[in-house]
Amino acid sequence: LQDVTVPNFNMFVANDGTVAYSCRATCSISCSLKLVNYPMDHQHCYIRVLSYAHVAEQVSMQWFTRDPIRHNHEIGLPEFQITEVSDTYCNGTYRYALTDKSHKIGNFSCLMANIFLSRSIGYNLVQSYIPTGLIVMISWVSFWIDRRAVPARVTLSFTTLVSLTTLGNGLRFGLPQVSYAKAIDLWYGACMMFVFCALLEFALINSYMRRSEKFDHISKTFANSPRYRSLMEKLANDPATKAFSNGKIGNGQQKTLNKYGKEFNQNGHSNGRGEDKPIMYR
Known part of the structure; x- marks a missing residue:
């Protein structure tokens, strides 16, 4: 009850005997x-x-x-x-x-x-949504960087991931601790997923690129092998190959193709002329 400078109340008695009493009170109420x-x-x-x-x-x-x-x-x-x-x-x-x-x-x-x-929502729009959205867009810039520029793409992806984590932890520090997920938590989770997917995409592209380069090296090595060239000449002149290309192949032609396949798969063994060498790759 307010008592500055005197108690704040009012009492009124009407002609019909009605008594009205009012006072001023200040309350601190939780919600x-x-x-x-x-x-x-x-x-x-x-x-x-x-x-x-x-x-x-x-x-x-x-x-x-x-x-x-x-x-x-x-x-x-x-x-x-x-x-x-x-x-x-x-x-x-x-x-x-x-x-x-x-x-x-x-x-x-x-x-x-x-x-x-x-x-x-103005404060959270400026402090939360716009910065995190821009960080996600910056992480997408790595899609336009050459896939062979590994340091640049990795640095950009990890920098955006760390920046987003730091910003999210700082903003959630001032919020009350509750046992359920808030809408802002789902927003941060979605932003984190987009940035992580950008980093994962580069890892997959780099893996497939290295595998493609490895198989290109193997194919070039086989193409330059004397045994490969001699085998291709034999297959080109053999009737079984022509029958196979026309969709008609018999038991005799199948045995001929199997013989050439075994000869081609003998890695590390010479054909008698000393022209073949084993092909080593990882």
């Missing part, structure tokens, strides 16, 4: 927030006023019929906007204690003021 949709969440806070000692037959609370709840529109909150203020009743049956072993149930008159809040 349970649901942060599932943070930072695009809407909160519902309420204030209940009821008698603790008197039941509804003794004390009946009612709202004024005209402007029961008034608030100063010039006073706002840093993060929220007051979207709606409404009044309602919360009359009901409540259980209260008489002694430590005795309880009683009674009907109580109750007033409830509802305050609906909407969070302003």
Whole structure:
């Protein structure tokens, strides 16, 4: 209750005997927030006023019929906007204690003021969404860098990944610790997945590129081998090869092709002329 400089109350007695008493009180009221949709969440806070000692037959609370709840529109909150203020009743049956072993149930008159809040997204848009979105776009720049420039692409991918992790940890540090995932957590998870996929894409491309270069080297080595050239000449002049190319092949032609295949697969053995050498690769 306000008592500066004197107790702030007012008592009025009407001609018909009605006694009106009012006082000014300042209350600090907590509100349970649901942060599932943070930072695009809407909160519902309420204030209940009821008698603790008197039941509804003794004390009946009612709202004024005209402007029961008034608030100063010039006073706002840093993060929220007051979207709606409404009044309602919360009359009901409540259980209260008489002694430590005795309880009683009674009907109580109750007033409830509802305050609906909407969070302003401007701060989070500038501090969270835009920076993380730009970091993801920067990670996509690696797609236009030459795949042979390994240091440049790896450095860019790891730098964006570390920057995104640092930014996310710094912004989540000031948020209340809850047991469920918030909307901002899902956003950071999606951004982290895009950056990680960009890094994984380069790893796969580099692996396939090295494998392709290895097989190109093997094919060039075989193409320059004297045994390979001599075998191709034999296959070109053999009737079995012509029959195979026309889709007609018999048992005799199949045996001839198997003989050439065994001869070609004998890596590390000479054909008698000392022209063949084993082909080593990893």
